Amino acid sequence: MTDAQTGERIWTAALVVIGDEILSGRTQDKNVAQVAAWLNVQGIRLAEVRVVADVEAAIVEAVNSLRARNDYLFTTGGIGPTHDDITVDAIAVALGVGVTHHPKAMATLESYYATRGGLTEARARMARVPEGADLIENRVSGAPGIRVANIFIMAGVPHITAGMLDALTGTLEGGRPVVSKQIGGWIAESEIADILRAAEQAFEGVAIGSYPFFREGRVGANFVVRSPDEAQVDACLTKLTADLEADGRAVFAGGI
Amino acid sequence: MTDAQTGERIWTAALVVIGDEILSGRTQDKNVAQVAAWLNVQGIRLAEVRVVADVEAAIVEAVNSLRARNDYLFTTGGIGPTHDDITVDAIAVALGVGVTHHPKAMATLESYYATRGGLTEARARMARVPEGADLIENRVSGAPGIRVANIFIMAGVPHITAGMLDALTGTLEGGRPVVSKQIGGWIAESEIADILRAAEQAFEGVAIGSYPFFREGRVGANFVVRSPDEAQVDACLTKLTADLEADGRAVFAGGI
Structure with missing residues (x-):
């Protein structure tokens, strides 16, 4: 493939x-x-x-x-x-x-x-x-x-x-490992769906997953950025963090 | 089906x-x-x-x-x-x-x-x-x-x-629920494979699953008997228990 x-x-x-x-x-x-x-x-x-x-x-x-x-x-x-x-x-x-x-x-x-x-x-x-x-x-x-x-x-x-x-381990031929990093926040994913979509589309070969949770009586979500290209993952995370903060959201590196 | x-x-x-x-x-x-x-x-x-x-x-x-x-x-x-x-x-x-x-x-x-x-x-x-x-x-x-x-x-x-x-719940048409009961013992399943097979074959529509484990440094297994017919499950469990005990095994009702 x-x-x-x-x-x-x-x-x-x-x-x-x-x-x-x-x-x-x-x-x-x-x-x-x-x-x-x-x-x-x-x-x-x-x-x-x-x-x-x-x-x-x-x-x-x-x-x-x-x-x-x-x-x-x-x-x-x-x-x-x-x-x-x-x-x-x-x-x-x-x-x-x-x-x-x-x-x-x-x-x-x-x-x-x-x-x-x-x-x-x-x-x-x-x-x-x-x-x-x-x-x-x-x-x-x-x-x-x-x-x-x-x-x-x-x-x-x-x-x-x-x-x-x-x-x-190490005996099977493969490609580059997928790198996966996340950020999170006490954010309802439905409020920032457009920001997620734009961040994903801005970087080739990057996928963003959105994983909501309910904890301590509050709504939050983690956003996982995945790609075999670590530089693309980092660049996408930087943009996503900046866009969320510009929207007035507190973002936690590494997720919640 | x-x-x-x-x-x-x-x-x-x-x-x-x-x-x-x-x-x-x-x-x-x-x-x-x-x-x-x-x-x-x-x-x-x-x-x-x-x-x-x-x-x-x-x-x-x-x-x-x-x-x-x-x-x-x-x-x-x-x-x-x-x-x-x-x-x-x-x-x-x-x-x-x-x-x-x-x-x-x-x-x-x-x-x-x-x-x-x-x-x-x-x-x-x-x-x-x-x-x-x-x-x-x-x-x-x-x-x-x-x-x-x-x-x-x-x-x-x-x-x-x-x-x-x-x-x-209760809104979908279905058949009889599957009844599932288990026994267990500090038994290596490989030692009693023939007993399991015979007990399964003796009862129509009954399936026996064998689930080994390692616990407290010992080998054991649970044997799960399943059928929509509870009478068949009970009869099969009775035979299986008797056959295992006749083989010198200690059997725990309800599993371990």
Whole structure:
């Protein structure tokens, strides 16, 4: 994908969150925010997310639509040892390949479970990978993540995913990281909408997000300026601050 | 959609979360869990979620794919007064209709802002709706939610969305609510995967989710049994508890 204004290449990723527990409301997802923040540092933009049930057809559809139109596709969830863990099988179907036990994953699991009751058939399920896959190191527990084609298959438990992301840091090609800075004020966003729009339009490739809140019985908002070009972010913040102050508003650097 | 095992009609909904702030990792989404839990009580299953950027084409694509294959479609985010609030326009494009200022929404906003600086042009943006739309009461702030066709357009700020959901409670046709009960234990799920699978297969229309955790330095898991048929849930929980205890495991009713 190319930035329409600057012509610069933008690297994008999508994320498929796999899990009935998210769709039932039982579990509050934390992987979207975590993967998004990590991708930003790699210079990769999270373009879209889908949350799907533990149903093969749903996973296959999401994986196939998203992997084709993004540089990278991440999945979280469904790689454990139980019957509801079907991510590996679904991604193999999506890619049209078989499933095999990865020798290195088998060795890792054998070693991990040597003092934990041994490698049962259920546990060996966690060594299953789509054919042609590589492993992603799991620094927290036994079962590794999986990389196959442009797909990165990660755990559902957030702190295990965090370890896998850490192992991947710096290994993916990306563009410039997006720089994001904010200001804020006890300002009703509806009163200064024209100022925001003008500040955004004055700088190429800059996006301003407006995030209202209600706190201590008062209305306020933070305004987040984003761009891969830090000089543009700073220039836009300077203009926005000046325009708000000229309109009689108190502005807090760094946001409220 | 019809349950493959029981033949019972299942009502489904999808959710489109609209917002750069979620995709950038800046904001932790809370609407997925909130909408999911509310839908369960209405007897409606949340079948899929997409998170998309504040980009018209992305919103249109998600809305059009999901509204066709679900009974209901909910959106959150992008209905405020600023330039990055484009949900109403995007949904009008998806439906092929125009955008109009809703008279009742204009009256509500005029009254709400009478003591708050008056109804500016930016604030009047919040009265814009796709043609043919009805309003959803906002019990928290001025701008209403919007219902058009099978689409429910809600706020991004979670406590405002909560008020809109409250206003909709009991007004949507649904099936039987899904009943969900859990047990738990200091058990490695990989050791009892066969027991879980057998318990699920023994009861029609029942799904068991296995959710491992690491706590107090120990491995444990909760097992959640779900079905619209409470008797089936109870019978499955009884079998699962008995099978785990026969395998020498201590089981905690209600989970850990």
